[in-house]
Amino acid sequence: MTAPAHQRDLTVGPVAKTLFLFALPSLGVNILQSLNNSVNSIWIGQFLGEEALAASANAGLIMFLMFSALFGFSMATTILIGQNMGRRDVESVRRVMGTATGIFFVSGAVTAALGWIFAPQMLRLMATPEGAYPFALAYLRVMFLSMPTSFVMILISSSLRGVGDSVTPFWNTVLNVGLDIVLNPVFILGLGPIPAMGIAGSALATLIASIISLALLIRKIYAKDLTIRLRGAELKWVRPDPRFLKPIARMGLPMGLSMIIMSGSALVMIGLVNREGVDTTAAFGVMNQLWSYVQMPAVAVGSAVSAMVAQNIGANNWARVDRAVWSGIVINLVMSGILVLLTTVFAAPLLGLFLPDGSPAIAIAIHINHIIGWSFILMGVSVVVTFAVRANGAVLAPLLILIFSAIVVRFFVGFGLHDRFGADAIWAAFIATSIASGILSIAYYLHGGWRKAKAMPFASPAAAAE
Numbered sequence: 034m035t036a037p038a039h040q041r042d043l044t045v046g047p048v049a050k051t052l053f054l055f056a057l058p059s060l061g062v063n064i065l066q067s068l069n070n071s072v073n074s075i076w077i078g079q080f081l082g083e084e085a086l087a088a089s090a091n092a093g094l095i096m097f098l099m100f101s102a103l104f105g106f107s108m109a110t111t112i113l114i115g116q117n118m119g120r121r122d123v124e125s126v127r128r129v130m131g132t133a134t135g136i137f138f139v140s141g142a143v144t145a146a147l148g149w150i151f152a153p154q155m156l157r158l159m160a161t162p163e164g165a166y167p168f169a170l171a172y173l174r175v176m177f178l179s180m181p182t183s184f185v186m187i188l189i190s191s192s193l194r195g196v197g198d199s200v201t202p203f204w205n206t207v208l209n210v211g212l213d214i215v216l217n218p219v220f221i222l223g224l225g226p227i228p229a230m231g232i233a234g235s236a237l238a239t240l241i242a243s244i245i246s247l248a249l250l251i252r253k254i255y256a257k258d259l260t261i262r263l264r265g266a267e268l269k270w271v272r273p274d275p276r277f278l279k280p281i282a283r284m285g286l287p288m289g290l291s292m293i294i295m296s297g298s299a300l301v302m303i304g305l306v307n308r309e310g311v312d313t314t315a316a317f318g319v320m321n322q323l324w325s326y327v328q329m330p331a332v333a334v335g336s337a338v339s340a341m342v343a344q345n346i347g348a349n350n351w352a353r354v355d356r357a358v359w360s361g362i363v364i365n366l367v368m369s370g371i372l373v374l375l376t377t378v379f380a381a382p383l384l385g386l387f388l389p390d391g392s393p394a395i396a397i398a399i400h401i402n403h404i405i406g407w408s409f410i411l412m413g414v415s416v417v418v419t420f421a422v423r424a425n426g427a428v429l430a431p432l433l434i435l436i437f438s439a440i441v442v443r444f445f446v447g448f449g450l451h452d453r454f455g456a457d458a459i460w461a462a463f464i465a466t467s468i469a470s471g472i473l474s475i476a477y478y479l480h481g482g483w484r485k486a487k488a489m490p491f492a493s494p495a496a497a498a499e
Contacts, residue, residue, distance in 0.1 A: 040260065041197040043341040044119055044348045049360040056330075056337035056364070058203035059194065063329040069210040076217045077235055081168070085232045088168030091161045096176060099144065101296055103184060105289025106137070107191040109281045111336075112343045112424050114195030114261070119347025123260060126196065130261045131270025132277040133188055141184030148177030168232045175236030182243045189250060189261070194340050196260045205250045212242035280426070287428040291435050298439040302459065305447055309456045316398035319387045323376050323402075324409060330368035331413030334361050335420035342424035351484070358421045358478070365413040373406050404460040408467035415470040418478045427483035434477065438470040 041055055070093075078086040110133040117125040148155075152173045161169050186209075190202035216238035223229030230237060254262050263270060306317045338361035345353045376383065380402055384395045419431045447462030454461070477483065 041199075043115075043197050043344040044350055044353065048341075048353060048356040049364065052334070052337050052341055052357060052360050053364055055197070055199050055341070056333045058199040059336050060329055060333035061203050062190075062206045063333055064326070065206050065210045067325060067329075069213055072214050073217055073235060073239075076221060077232060080218070080221050081232055084162075084164045085168045087162060088165040088172055088232060089235070091156060091165060091169045092173040092176060095155055095173060098293065098296060099180070100183075100187070101292035102289040103187060104292050105287065106133075106281060106285035107187050108288050108339070108423065109284035110188060111191040111195040111340060112284065112426070113277070113280060114192050115340050115343025115424065116347035118196050118260070119344035119350075122347075126260060127263055127267055128270050128274060129277050129281075130192055131263055131267065132273045133192070133281060134185065134263075135271040135273045136278065136281070137184045137188045138181055141181030144184070145177050145180040148180065149174050152177065171231070171233040172236045175233050175240060179236075179240040179243050182240070182247050186243060186247045186250065189247075189254070192261045193259070194336065195343065197340065197344070198259070199337070199340075201250070201253065201259070205246055208249065209242050209246035212245060213239050216242055284423070284426055284428045287432045288423065291432050294432075294435055295439060298443060302443065302447060302462065305451065305459055306456075309459075312392075312394045313397055313456055315388065315392075316394040316401060319384055319394070320398050320401050320405075322387065323383055324406075327369060327372045327376060327406075327409050328413070330372065331365050331409075331416040334365045334368070334413075335416040337361070338417050339420040339424045342421045346425050354421075358418065361417040361421070362414055365417050366410060369410045369413045373410055377402060377406055401460055404457070405463050408464045411471040412467045415467070415474040418474040422478060422481070422483040422486075425483055425486045427481070427486040430477050430481055430483065431474070434470060434473045438466045438473065442466055442469045 041051060043051060043055065074086060074089065077089050110129060113129045114126050117123075117129065152170055156166060156169050156173065186205075190205065193199070193201050217235050218224065219227055220230050220234030220238045221232070223234070253259075255264075303314075303317070307314050338357055341357045342354050345351070345357065380399045381395065384398050388394050388398075419434075423431060443462045443466045446465045447459050450458035450461065
């Protein structure tokens, strides 16, 4: 079987070069999605004002939690597809894809319906300000309508990476983001024959962009006959098969829970930061904007390592698994190190993009960055190693490491030392989290039993008969 264009066989070739080139499009996707969120916020803020911007922020938090839970299941699907791709079992690749497609679409439809119904209660639970509430409700309900499309698009992008194609998801993201940015002012302001819809127009622009880009992505999958496509009798595999559903759920639940724990831990710490006053809160918020870009290489490289490790485990090439992990660590150290250096050296002008001249928050932000900034390099090592061990189905130990480092250690240092050291105890808590996570993750990789785990201890009937 000839591999389609852009689809890399991650079981052969120079490890570091292959990994780096495979990770670059994923990094581009992360950057584009962040820029898209920023540009959409600019449209809403400039055209509709502070209350609408606050509304989108509140609705955005709910969406973030939704997609955090979805992340685990998409990663589980990527791992199963990667392992089967490594053992050249295309039938199992498509069976996994079919089961996941059925589950993701139904889950998206149910989420859309429940979200539309319970959006008011969600916003009330978050104590959304009264002035922002009607905007947030209109925005959130339309965003929920995009869930089936968004769920399936995330699944397809993850599955393509599992078979070694990170380029197709990148170009699909370029299209999606481009459409979203262009359509936002059209539907917000009502240009031409389009009526002005306000903040609901921003959400509608996102929905239309996702529908168009998903339709074109599916068209390309079938036109290019990409590996994950289903034809003819294979379409019945969309009905979930318990043999494939069980490992997706077994791995997806802990990984989704990990994202929720990370988000919840961050929210608790923001509450502690808020006690320090508005300047410190503003400084920390702006640094988080900059740090989001610093952390992107770790996520992109970690995802690439996961796909490469999964394929090589499927091919039973364990020596290449180790080379992939250590290459990923080195690549991340270099990329994250450069970004940390840039944000440190150019902190003042970068902060000036968000804060007015003379703001006391600038000096506070620089101080925070000097303490915390370097820890993102170590955190990136943890991300790469965690993605690697998960690629063999070992998901419980990384979850326990996260609970210990992001909750026990972080809260013990942050809350326990706050009365004595003030805000510096909060920043020290983030450092302690990175150190604990880094040490435990590497220890588990070197000495844990993750190599004995099994993501999917079966093959398709065709593969088993060979």
